[in-house]
Every structure is written in structure tokens, then in C-alpha cells.
Amino acid sequence: MASEREGEDKEPRLPPELPPVIDEFEGQVHEEPYPEHEDDFAEHAELSLPVDRLHPVTLVIAFWNAIRGFLIPILIIFLINRSRGGIPPFVIVLLFFLVMSLIQQVVRYFTFTFWVENGELVTRQGLLSRQERNIPLLRVQDIRVEQGIVHRAFGVADVHVETAGGMGVEASFSVLKLEDAEFLRDAVFGAVAEEKRLRKGESSEVSVEEPEEPELELRRLSSRDLVLAGLTSNQTASTMAILLAGLAFLDDFLPVDFFRRIESELQQNMESIVSTGRSIDWVTIAGIGGGLFLLGIVISVLGAIILFHGFVLSRKGEDLHRSYGLFTRRSSSLPRKRIQVLRADETVLRRVFGLMALRADTAGGNMMDQGAQNEGRNVLLPVISRSELEPLLPEFFPDISKGEPEWRRVSKRAIRRGTIKGSWIILFATLFLCLNKGLPVGLWPLALLPFVYLINVLNYRHFGYVLGERYLRCRRGWLGRTTHVIPIRNIQSVALIRTPFDRWHGLATLVVDTAGQAYTGGGPRITNLPIEEAESLARELSQRAAHMRYQWN
């Protein structure tokens, strides 16, 4: 199913009925990506780049990469074969590949050229078979600039261009001078804005006279923020959970017995430590557990600092700009209009500290992108405090209504429904235990019933949605919480689902579908809505979406 969908994503999103545009002069068939604008596609924003080829440091970095990749295996082989003497044949094979990859890099450097023409970014490379790729500027979703340590030493950077509907990176420029890389990014996004103005039929003269908007810093993360982020990241939580689960496993999960045993064990251990100086069992286990726990915390704190050191989120006009990294500096920009879904995540631990992470999806994201998490691309802002969200929202969505909204709750039946559901599970657990362990022990799970009720009440109270004029917001969860903000103009479709249980309770689930769910998981599900309300909400959303222009570019 997934592969089918990916396949479709690759195709240009064209209504099938429109005939291809015939260019009168060339007699060639063009595939114009925006058929609704075919009238004025002759007019394009002109753009000249300061460079048309890669920086010479490309060669240095190519050598460095090749040697880094091949040196270690060659050294290992030499060490193993040291006693026999002579050059083992395997090394020759490796050297052959090394030379081949070097030649490939050198050819790429000397043949790679790029320019902007007719509103498209064109790259060309190759000696024997020449590859040419045209990327319509309007389809460019993101231009990422990355600098590793070596790059920083030479003042150069990798540039990756991503497009909507494409599978990740469409074109890579490695490497360019840092200034040129930044110029390329600004120029492309400038040209995109220009192109849009042209297509709207406005004159571009106006825009030139407009004063350049200054870069506005939205949030800078301090080391303290990053330490907090690392401390509360999931790694720590899961370490703790594993430890707790391990402790629970050590006994027959009977509180009285469990604590009595710990007590006696500790006593014995203390005695044995005192008398023989030998530490065993519990103390050792606790020590190892504690050590692992600390190690986990240190690793996640270090990870957060290395990845996000010096994180700055800023906005220049319509573009949100992020740059971060201790060793490898990364920067990327995201036109704020392209945000399809914004999600604020508060995991249990983070909620205790009042922290959240922000994620945003564009239509261009790719769920299979494994590097996204390691490179910090899956979060828009790795950590902010909860109170900062509301003031920040207008920066992402300028037309959002300001101030904490009045969350509307779903049906109170949600409590009853959830409690009944939980009670069934507990009932089965009780039956199972009664049959296995006899009566007094088997009744223990029933003690959880009040908690099931309490949790459902809390979840009900913390679940809410707001239908604003242009945005739908939804939040759920008491322990951990997620909050969605969705521009209604970006809603693709709305579905109302009623399971037999929904109908029994007179409820319905509303599912909002959006483009792009690589990092946010797509739109929210609003469960346990009274059927009347769900019906009118669905109609309202689809009608409003229909009256707004969808903006993925």
C-alpha cells in the first residue's frame, strides 16, 4: 500500500485531461507543472547566479572522503597480513575501487554545472552520458545547507534541494563556497516569490522597491535548554521504564511481599558488606542499573548538545530559517505557508517540566527518510516551554487568532465509554488471576478500577478542539499530550467514522486528512464527538476548505 502511494507521489500532480503545452518555436512538448497558469508561463523571474560550478575544495573533500572510507579496511588487512609479507590481492581490489571512486568524483567536479533558466533550476553533469535535471523553482520546498568539520575548515558547504512530491533530495551541490550556498538559497526563494507575483499578474517593480525585511530571531536555544531537552528526551524515559519493568519482573508483582523482600535482601546485603566486604545481589544490580541509567542520560544530553548546539530559529519575511549543530552545522529554510500540519509534542517527562517539541510537515516530506531524525530535520524546534507556544504561533501562521483558545470538549460519554473499555480488560485479568492463583490474590486487579475511571476523566478533561476561523486545533492526552494546529486551507479531506460502539454511544470520530505526514503523522483524529456535532463540524471543515486556496507551494 505504501509503495503504491509513493509511486503516485512521484508523478507530477496533473489533472489527466489537460493536453500538454506545445511550444510553437521548438515544436517540442513541454510538461508544464502548473497548467492553471499556462497563459503566462512565458514570463519568468530572471535570476543569475554568481557561480555555475562547484568549488575546487570539492576535490579535497572527495579525496578526504575516499581515503576515510578506504583507509581503515586497508589498514586492517595490512595488520592481519603483516606476518606473511607482500601486498595481498584484496588490497589491490580495494585500491582499484578507491581510484575509481576518485575518478568519478573528479569527473563530477569538472563536468557539473548549474544555472537558472525559464524559472527552472538546471543541473548538468556527466562526461560520457550527460545527465540534465530541471527543477521548477516553484516546486522547491526546501534548500538545506550543511557543513561538516572539514567543510567548516575550508568555508564551504553542501547544498541539498528538496521538492514537493519528490522523494527527498532532488539535487545536491557538494560543495559550494558558504556565501554562494547561502546566495543560492536566498536567490531561489526570492525568485520563487517573484515568480508567484508574476503569475498573480502583479508587477515585479513594486517588490524591488519594497524594503528588505530584517531577519527576526524567534528562538535561540541555550545550553540549558539543550540539557533539559536531553534529560527529558525519550531515551531517558525509556531507560527508566526498562529499569522499572526489570524491577517489577524480579518479584511476583505483589506489593506487600515485594517490599518485605527488598527490605530483607537489603538488610542481608548490608550485613554481608559490613561483615565480609563483599557486595553482591541487590547492591550490584542496583549499581549496574543506576550506572546504565546515568549513562543513558549522559548519552542523550550529549546527543542533544552535539546535534542542536547553537540552535536558532528565525524568520525573514515568509521564510522560517533554522541553523544548528556543534560539529556539523546545518541550516534549512521552510516557507511558513508550506506548513501543512504543526504538532506540539509533550511526552510524559517533558510535560512534568512544562516542555514541548514542535514538529511541522510540508507536502515534500518523506516518511522513509532515515536521516531525518539523526540530522534533526524531524523537529521544527527541539524544545520550548509550553508558555512559549501561543506567542510563537502567529509567527508560523500570521492569520491565526491570538491568545489561548477556548478548548471545546467532546462528549462526556467518552468517560463512560473509556471506563467500560478499561473495565473489561480488568475483568478478564481478574478472571485469569482468580483461576490461576486463587481468590484473595486474584481480586487485586479490581483495585485498579478507580484509576481507570480517574484516567478517563482526566483524559476527557484534557481533550479538546477549537474550530477557529482559519485553523483547526486539537489536543489530547493527560500524561503525554499532543497538540495539532492545522490550517483549514490545507485540509485535503474529512472523514466521519462511526464504529458499532460509536453508534451505541451516539458518537463519531472525525479524521482530518492532510498532505505530508512525515514528521507529524498527519492530521488529528477527534474521537467521541456527539454525532450531531461531528456531522456539522465535518461539513463546516470541508466547506471552508473548499472556499480557501490550497497552498502547498
Place this chain on the structure above:
Amino acid sequence: MSLDDTSDRTQQEDEASMDAQAIDESMPGVPEEDFIMLDERVVNLWRINQIIGSVVFLGILFMVGSFVSMAVSNSLIWVAVGWVMIAVYKLLSALIYPPLAYRAYGYRMDDKVLEIRSGVIWKVSQQVPLSRLQHVDLHRGPLERSFGLATLSLHTAGTQQAVLTLPGLEADMAGEFRDELVSIGGDDGV
């Protein structure tokens, strides 16, 4: 953390919506006759489809069942009884389910939004703003062709529900409907 930071729903509000729900069982707020039904022939098409599927399924089940029962024990009778029960269930569901599904299926369209509802047990109603349609496929399988029917697949740029299907349309009408949808859908805007 405070518990009362959300506006509370009043009990009356809840009860009111419950009452309204009790009056109109199916789709509240939506007059039944608003929805356009599918072509009636689709019932038999679905029946034949289900029967073909069942025959294949029962065939495989028969082979697996007889193989297992021969290998494990020789109580062939119980396997046979189980198989017959499944076969009867399949036959009954092929007879009873399609008319129910037919009655549940429906679509309606105003100038901006297409709504498709379906489902006998899991009731689903999908609403697509027409300007969000990316492309529309018309599909006609061999069985569908013999019935003179067609299926429309509506694609949006969405993710979980990127494809909506509308089966059981009369073939000529499906083509016209497709053209209509595309002409409205192409105009992405206000």
C-alpha cells in the same frame, strides 16, 4: 497542572444531542433523499465478486484443512463440519451483505464539496472539497464491463485517505461525472 482549563460541556448540551440522535437514527441533519444511490446492478456485481472470492478462499481452506487434519489427527469430520459452516456463512453473507452495502452507499455533491458515505457496520462519510482533487481515475474491470458499470477513484494530495473510491456507477454516467469533477477540480481556488 490544572484540570479545569477547558470549557466544560454542560450535561444538558450532551443530553440534547443524545435526544436528537435518538430521533434520527441514520445520518442526522442530512435528509436521506439527498444522497444519490449507486446503480442497482452493483448488488449482483458485488455478489458475484464475493462468491468468486469465497470459492477461492474455501478452496485454499479445504486444501490446508485436509492437509493439516491428515497430518495431525484423523478427525476429518470436524474439519469438514467447520468447513461447511464457513461455506454456509460465506454464501449467506454473499446473499445478504451486498444489498445492505448498497443501501449504505451514497454520494452527493454541491458546487464545492463531494460527500461519499458507505459502510454497513463501520459507517464512514468522507467529504472532499472538489478543489483538492488531484486526479480522477475511471476503472472498469472485466466483470464491471459486463454489467455496464464503472468505478471512480478520486485522488487528493492527502495521506491516509488520499484515494476515495466510488463504485457501481453506470459507465457513461461515470465518464461524464469524471469530466465534471476534473473540470471543477482543476480550478484550485476560491
